[in-house]
Amino acid sequence: MSISGAFANARSGLTLNARAAELVSSNIANALTPNHARQEIVAKTMRTGGVDSGQVVRASDAVAMAAKLSTSAQAAAARTTSQGRVQIANLLGSADGSSGLAPSLNAFGVALSQASVSPENHAGLEAVLSAAHDVTEDLNVAATGLRDLRNDADASIAQRTSQINEGLLSIDDLNAQIVTAMSRRQDTAALQQQREGHILELSQHIPVSVVNRQDGRVALFSERGATLLDGAPATFAFEASGVVGDDATIVDGTVGGITMNGLPMDGGSAGLLSGGGLSADFDMRDVIVPEAQTSLDDIAGALLARLDAADTSLGPGEGGILTDGISAYDPSRTTGLASRVRVNPGFEDPSGLREKLNSGLGSLPGPDTGVLGALTAALTRQDPDLSASGDLSRRDIAGHASAISSGLHVAAYRAEESSTQAAAKSLSAETNHAQSVGVDSDLQLQKLLQIENAYAANARVIATADAMMQRLLEL
Template identity: 35%
Template sequence: MSIASAFNFAISGLTASSRKAEVVSSNIANAMTEGYARRELSIASQTLGGTGGGVRILGVNRIVNQVVQQDLLLMDSAAANTTAKADFYNRLETQIGDPETAGSLSATMSDFESALLTAASMPDSTARLTTAVRAASTVADKLNSISEDLQAARLTADKSIAKQVRTLNETLVQLQEMNRTITTQISIGNDAAGLMDERQSLVNQIAEIVPLRVVQRENNQIALFTTGGAILLDGSAATIGFDGAGVMAPHLTLDSGALSGLTINGYPTSTKDDGPLGGGTLGAAFAVRDELAPEAQSQLDAFARDLMTRFEDPSVDTTLSAGDPGLFTDAGSAFDASTEVGLAGRIRMNAIVDPEQGGSSWHLRDGLMAAAPGAVSDGTILNALSAALTRESAPASGNYGSALRSASGLAAELLSFASSGRQSAELTQGYATARHEALTEMSLADGVDTDYEMQSLLVIEKAYAANAKVVQTIDAMLQELLDI
């Protein structure tokens, strides 16, 4: 071996050791950096003229477990999706309220029943009649409040959809440009590992919005597909279209055309949670806006209908005629089955019995359509109103089944509907969260191990010292030859 060859070997070894030290230092420095993938220097023996020529650097590799990373992206979406649904049902359950808590729907119904019984026991008491009127008004106010909150949840979901679509579009354009930049940097011999980390962070940002599958393409580019089959990025970025609503009401629906759906590159696509863009927070937001909240509104409206019709029966209040509004009204009118949607938000106490609306509480005792007060000792109608409230009957609408229930029993069933939805969502959420945590641990295990990196640094130090010693020896040999 010539001195020149030995010198070249040593120099290449020094270069490789120096570069390795740089990579290891980067790993240690970024051990706590989220999204950072551990680096390894790839080297190979170099051949010059058929003989060994030292070592050459092939490049810097990002060490990523693609299987774990892909599963983690899917669990990001699943966990976020189930959390959003559980939050909705928890919000609904809180609005309906625990039966033991004052102000809950069941509690207000119980107070109303008690107030009617108390008024019937002493029908000549104006104070007791007024208390019963106030209790009835509180029930109507509670239904209004729950309905308003359901529409607020729908509007919040609609705004969330608009925000998520905006994030999707902006991030997909960034990923498209990042793909091009990475390809360019690698083609001119630069290290693009940092850019790949940044690209992965962008992918992670939208993984909760829609469940993603990442496909590696040539020249270190990536393509993004949803598990529902939508192409988000493959060379060029897709454009997702959506128009947010400024207001929300029970009658505004996707099917009626009053609310916006989704488009991909101008073509309409399903908004179902099992559709092309479902499975993440975007699908959950559509589910809340178009399915979960409307279903809850339907159940609430069915309860309001049952409550109204119990008191519109002329056999309960003999002063009423067919078509007259009873104790509860639809914004002043009698119940109309064709306008049931949103009824819970419009239900009101009949102004005839409400002193605050210019009415008189004695109408509760003597009949809504009575022209003048009757015998103050006559509690017949009050007893009939109380019996109507506790009478068990099957609700005419809603998904309550055919079982017979009192008004309070139906309120308990409404709470059960919300509780069952929450428990089901939380069960799914728990499974998704557990898997997400397990995959996160596996992903972290593939990250930077500082103990291992420090051991590698010691090995690199020895290799650098050995190559430096070769250079020193060659220098000494040359000095001896020059001195001869």
Template identity: 35%
Template sequence: MTLSSAINAAMSGIYASSRNSNVVADNLANALTPGHSRRVLSVTSAGAGVPGVRVGDVQLVKDPAILASRRVSEADFEAAEQRASFFSRVSNAVGTVDDEFSLASLQSNFSSALVEAISRPDSGPRLNELAVSAAALAEGLNSASDVVRAQRVAAENSIDAQVDSLNQGLKDVERLNAKIVLARASGQDPVGLLDQRDQVIDEINKIVPVKVVERDNNQVALFSEGGEILLEGTASQFSFEAKRDILPYMTVDNGLLSGLEIDGRPISTDPNGRLRGGTLAAAFQIRDDYAIEAQQDLDSMARDLIERFQDPAVDPTLSATDAGIFTDNGSAFDPTNEEGLAGRISLNERVALDGDAETWRFRDGLNAVTQGDAGDATLLRSYTDALEASRTITTTTLGTVEVTAATLAADIISRFAQDNETSTNRVAFTVASFIETSEMEQAQGVDTDVELQNLLIIEQAYQANARVITVVNELMDTLLRI
């Protein structure tokens, strides 16, 4: 090897050591930075017969398979957590069987108050307690309905925010694609831009799970798991019109709620559609499926209560168009207007304690002209019989069943409890998968011990190459003195 070859080899080694030390320093400085990927410098032989090394680009240490697996599990976890939050709130609203404020307990309290009133029909306090328990039952249904409605509005707001975030994220990836191309064209290292783009894609992936496809010049295209184009050169544009409030009868099918559009065309938000998975599909599922089904169950219970006591066969003082103990916002119930009934059910003002209460009407009839025999419990027994009678009820989730009022209340809260448990178990499963894939990904991240060892190796390489230059310099001095 000639002296010039030795110098060139040593200089390339020193340059490689310098670049390597910068890369290691960057790794150490960002070891705790979220989203930072470990960098390595590509160093190869300069070629056959050419002394020294060739320094290439800085590369990110990422396994595409592990990255894709982590993104899938993360999207599943985020969606499962959103669904679980809905079922938890609704389950808390209706309560559990042993909860003193649950719908089942309120139903039981009302039934017990009837029994107490039957034992002493002449007792004003017992009739007043019957009014209190009946009002509490109606208010319990009102409260549960309000929670369902609030959760539906929250889902609507979540959809609106997610669509904005999705559009912004896709535009950011489009811009980063362009910046990466420009960086490479100008000879700059785009590794920081690549890392930034991956972080943006991670955020998009939570909303709509994505498949990343490599394109020329380090650009990427994004597709949904169902094959919808999200970004191919240019970003797709999502649109959605949010409502400030949502009433129970408002749906996408009747045109009162907005669906989702992509580049001006409607796209299905079905759980198994082209945008399946992720928090966006979960929010639509809550708004358009889960909340509607929950409202229907509550409305079925409210309807059952009203119809049990609105029957003139139970209270002979009522006509076919009169309201019974429970009313639809003060009026008789219209079977064609069941949607949202749980939010409108109320105690008949004729026996409500917040007005000119005449609780003797529980005993003598809601439309009785005057008080009757204070010891006559016939009507109160008729109320109890009506409450304990089995009626045919049809709901979306329970199907068609023959139940008493108490059984229906218990079945409804049991159904919500079961949905809550199922969704909680789903979160536990998805979080375990997410943690496992995240740990696999983190194993590829920055290990400070390894990086410090790399620094020692880089230092040794630098010293070796510096020693070569020193020796060559001493040889040159010797030759010049001869």
């Protein structure tokens, strides 16, 4: 080898060592940065001798990445469902049964029972009115809360749809930048890092599968087969309803579904995009919350039906102590009933209540054997009021409310367990991916020592070659 060749080889080695040292220091600096993959130089021997500084390559593990994306979507879906179910359960009552609709119904029954013992007692009738207002307030507040949850889910779907479109456009733009950089033999590691970050964000909404193309691009598909990005990004659209009616369903078109490239998605609300946070929001809006609304309306209907049937003083079409808005209870209008239940304005003061319940002003003291007693018996009677909803159990009205509240809390507890398990799986997959492609500081420090030794060796070659040149020049 000539002296000039030795110079060239050693200089190329120094250049490679310098770049490698820079990457090692960058890796160590980003060792704790989430989703950072280590970067390495792939050296290549040149025909003329020496080494090409090569290309910077990000560590990758397709299998670990696929697991990370899949579990990320599952965790997002489970978290959304869990949060929604907990909110629903709390709207109908506390987990220990100390507050909520069931205790209010119990208190209403107790107030009626005590008033029936001394119907001439003004304070007792006031207690009945106060308890009745508590019941209607609990029904109204729960109904409003459920309606808000449904509206929130609808708004979240719109927000997620916008984020999906923005994410796909960003990934497509980075695809183009990577292709251009590769054609110019420029490093693409930083661009790939950005692209992977957008893909991870996308997986919060949709379970994503990644396919690497030969030119450096990636194609994205949902786990159910929808093409999200392959050459050009798909465009999704969703029109938020603003206010979702109690009787609105996706089947009759009163709430919207998502479209892909202008066409409705097949296979349900989220269609081929099911499995992530987006489909969980659809489930909240179209299934979970409506089921809770139906249960609440059933309780309200059973309550009004019992009270009206017990009040023999009512004429045709006349409302009892509780009414559907300003109207008498109509069994054919139960949708949204819980939000409309009111105390009958004619019962709004104790004197009016006494007159309406046929106790009579100035009546003789003693137990009431008329309407007050009948109302008390109606609330405590063990009936299968919710048989239309599939519940054949015979309970008093507070028992029905307690059973529904307990069922919702059990569902919330199970959803929380599922969310915890999904989060643990996601964390495990993230850890496995980090161990596969992340930075091991100890190994990086060892590599830095190797680079230092190689740098010193190349420097000695240059020093030796320089000494030889000086010796030749002295001859």
